[in-house]
Amino acid sequence: MNADTIMPLAEFTAQMLPAIEEEMQACISITRNDGLEELHHMLAYHLGWEGAGAEEKASGKRVRPLLVLLSNAAAGGEWQCALPAAAAVELVHNFSLIHDDIQDNSPLRRGRETVWKIWDIPQAINAGDSMFSLAHIALKRLKELIPLEQVIQAQILLPMACLHLTQGQYLDLSYEERDDLSVADYWPMIQGKTSSLIATCTELGALTAGVNDKTQAAYREFGHLVGLAFQVHDDILGIWGDVDITGKSAISDLLEGKKSLPVLYALEQGGEFSQRWSKGPIREDEVADIADLLKNEGAYDYAKKEADTLTQKALHALEQAEPSGSAALALRQLANQLTHRAS
Numbered sequence: 001m002n003a004d005t006i007m008p009l010a011e012f013t014a015q016m017l018p019a020i021e022e023e024m025q026a027c028i029s030i031t032r033n034d035g036l037e038e039l040h041h042m043l044a045y046h047l048g049w050e051g052a053g054a055e056e057k058a059s060g061k062r063v064r065p066l067l068v069l070l071s072n073a074a075a076g077g078e079w080q081c082a083l084p085a086a087a088a089v090e091l092v093h094n095f096s097l098i099h100d101d102i103q104d105n106s107p108l109r110r111g112r113e114t115v116w117k118i119w120d121i122p123q124a125i126n127a128g129d130s131m132f133s134l135a136h137i138a139l140k141r142l143k144e145l146i147p148l149e150q151v152i153q154a155q156i157l158l159p160m161a162c163l164h165l166t167q168g169q170y171l172d173l174s175y176e177e178r179d180d181l182s183v184a185d186y187w188p189m190i191q192g193k194t195s196s197l198i199a200t201c202t203e204l205g206a207l208t209a210g211v212n213d214k215t216q217a218a219y220r221e222f223g224h225l226v227g228l229a230f231q232v233h234d235d236i237l238g239i240w241g242d243v244d245i246t247g248k249s250a251i252s253d254l255l256e257g258k259k260s261l262p263v264l265y266a267l268e269q270g271g272e273f274s275q276r277w278s279k280g281p282i283r284e285d286e287v288a289d290i291a292d293l294l295k296n297e298g299a300y301d302y303a304k305k306e307a308d309t310l311t312q313k314a315l316h317a318l319e320q321a322e323p324s325g326s327a328a329l330a331l332r333q334l335a336n337q338l339t340h341r342a343s
Helices: 001-030 037-046 063-074 079-103 114-146 148-175 183-209 213-240 261-269 271-275 284-296 299-320 324-339
Strands: none
Touching: 001 037, 001 063, 001 079, 001 114, 001 271, 001 324, 037 079, 037 114, 063 079, 063 183, 063 213, 063 324, 079 114, 079 148, 079 183, 079 261, 114 148, 183 213, 183 261, 213 261, 213 284, 213 299, 261 271, 261 284, 261 299, 271 284, 284 299, 299 324
8 A cells, every 4th residue: 555545544543543542531530439449440451541561552453433433524524523432332342352351261461461360350340341331321422412313323322232242242152162053153143243343333433423324324334344354354363363463372263162264164164174173172283284274175265255255345335325535535444454454
């Protein structure tokens, strides 16, 4: 990409990220009460603002709130009016991460110890619940910025996304114990676990811009397809990603027995990989060979083609929404980055 192509997204990001952080910090500040300082610190720690290693990397990329604001701007809105919705979706995302880390027994998140690892599981669950509550409280400020009818719609969209997210997580956890899964089982799981919140981000952006129902639906479809492509690409990185770029083990998905799209595809082929999988967990000393075997059986090419197809469908859906201005270019670029990223 040349500098002219990169400029719009870089400029919007430079403006939007500080505003997102300010909005989220204002949301979290209501937990800073006498006797609750530690709870506030737990939330601020997880969000990358406090504690050892607090820095931009510890905060994450803030992709979801950026999608809200860019969608709003591309739909003709004033993106500052969508900031409460942007903060809300990022808080929901981080609530899910706190709970995911517990469910996955993950000791690290973004290079730092996870909340449960420092404060133990009961308090980490409570911190996640606090984050969930704060996300819904964050939407209250929309009443100062947009018509009440749009606020009510936003207050319906967010809990529906949370429900779909937890349904996807249920499927993901239940799949760990099943050996009868196919590629067809994969899509409902990631639609809930990953795509639902991203679809809500782009729909909230359009909603807060005051567009009509047809345009709002097109923005939602765009986010839905981006979310699917994002997860498929994440599955690819989980097996074949460059550890020096991703910053995490590229072999963890195979070691953990994750039933990702490449794995499910190869299992359906009934070849050598399927035979090995049926014999029990993959050992660390054979991961590299298993990854090569997966690629040789077409799993990489299949997943890559699916990610590329979904990305193109997403961009087509975005065109149906008729986005305008430099925000439209930035939104297209962000979609491509999310679905072709190296980390």
